[in-house]
C-alpha cells in the first residue's frame with residue numbers, strides 16, 4: 001500500500017489485515033498489509049497484491065533475467081494485468097535465464113530488444129516463445145511477436 005500512514009478503517013472489519021502471497025512462488029512473504037476500507041468486504045487471510053518478486057524469489061533469480069509467460073486472458077476471475085492497459089496476464093509459468101543467454105536468443109537485428117530486456121531484467125513472452133525457450137529450441141522466428149506494438 002502506498003499510503004501506510006493513513007489506513008482508512010473498514011467500518012466493519014477495522015484494519016482488515018491480509019498476508020501477501022508471492023505470485024511467483026505462492027508463498028507468504030511474511031508481511032502483513034492493512035487494507036482497511038480499501039478492500040470491499042473482509043480481506044481474505046492471504047492475497048496476491050502485486051507481481052513483485054518476493055525476497056526469496058529475488059534471491060533465487062540472483063540477477064538473471066526473469067522470463068514471464070503471458071496470456072491474453074486472465075487465469076483467475078480477478079487477476080490483474082501484468083501492467084495496466086497491457087491486456088496480458090502472467091500465466092504463472094516463469095523461469096530465470098542467464099544474461100549471457102540473451103546474445104544467443106536475440107539475433108543482431110533484435111539488439112535493441114535484447115538491450116531493453118537487459119535493462120529491465122524482465123522478458124515477457126507469449127506461450128509459444130516461452131515453450132521454445134524452455135525446450136531450448138530456436139526462438140528467433142517467434143521474436144517478431146515481442147516487438148513493441150503501438151504508437152511510433
Ligand SMILES: [Zn+2]
Nearest residue numbers: 022025054057
Ligand atoms: Zn516468491
